Amino acid sequence: MKTAFLLFALSFVANALDYKQDVMPIFKEKCYDCHSSKAKKVKGGLRLDDEKHFSKRFSKNEVVVPGDWDASYLFVTLVMPRHEKGAMPPKNKGESLTEKEIRTVAEWIHEGAKIDGEKGKPGPANWHPDRLLKFKDGRVITEQFGEAPKVEKLEPKWETWTNKEGRKITARFHGLVKEKVDFELKNGKRVSYPLEQLSGESQLRIKVLMDSPAMMSEDD
Numbered sequence: 001m002k003t004a005f006l007l008f009a010l011s012f013v014a015n016a017l018d019y020k021q022d023v024m025p026i027f028k029e030k031c032y033d034c035h036s037s038k039a040k041k042v043k044g045g046l047r048l049d050d051e052k053h054f055s056k057r058f059s060k061n062e063v064v065v066p067g068d069w070d071a072s073y074l075f076v077t078l079v080m081p082r083h084e085k086g087a088m089p090p091k092n093k094g095e096s097l098t099e100k101e102i103r104t105v106a107e108w109i110h111e112g113a114k115i116d117g118e119k120g121k122p123g124p125a126n127w128h129p130d131r132l133l134k135f136k137d138g139r140v141i142t143e144q145f146g147e148a149p150k151v152e153k154l155e156p157k158w159e160t161w162t163n164k165e166g167r168k169i170t171a172r173f174h175g176l177v178k179e180k181v182d183f184e185l186k187n188g189k190r191v192s193y194p195l196e197q198l199s200g201e202s203q204l205r206i207k208v209l210m211d212s213p214a215m216m217s218e219d220d
Contacts, residue, residue: 016122017108019115020051026101030094051116058113066120069109069129078102079140099135106133122190125175125182156184162199176210 017023027048033039036049046063047053058064065071078097080087089096097105106129112119134141156172161183171183180192195203 016111016114016119017104019054019108019113023105023108024048024051026097026104030089030097030101033094034089055115055118064109064113066113067110067123068127069106069123070127072109075106075109078105081139102140103129103133122182125177128175128177130177158186159205161202163197163202164199166199173206173209176206181206 027035031048034041034043035046036042037047038049046057058066061073062071063073069075077086077088079102082091082096108114110123110127110129112122156174158170158172160168160170161173162168169183169185171185174182174184174190176182176195177192179195181195181198183191183193185191195206198206
């Protein structure tokens, strides 16, 4: 049983976005003029080219709230209309982030804002940016995310899941995103596993759970 557990656990793929690899290149192109060591004056004292400095600033004014992109001031400034005070980048100070770049930042925060090797707790599956972020003409429709969906918060149960090779594991089911199952292991680690690699019975249970009220947002 221990061998089967180890093999099954190793088959999971940890695919959380990383700040240096996935997000920093976006800020380098769009934000470094005001928020890097090369800036004539670092606006707000916030440097985005220094992982340690940036991570220490997360909690100040809720610049980044790991797991909650909508509550993160950084994200809010990136999607504000350019003419409003506080919008980033400011009007006449560079190009706005593209839809793909905005989604990347939101997903990075949702997955726990992994930076400098550390990661916070990920957000709930029903608040994944792919489900809630809406765009029109390249701009975010901000009315789509004001309040979190009013859903009943139920603690997931520990259940036994089986893959197509018959290996079993005990885990909590937290949602399904891009055909990847979000499982919580007994050691507290969150892992992502391809739905198609689970047994038919386990896939059916997941589809039933995804249709339950607790897993659905009001937009659904």
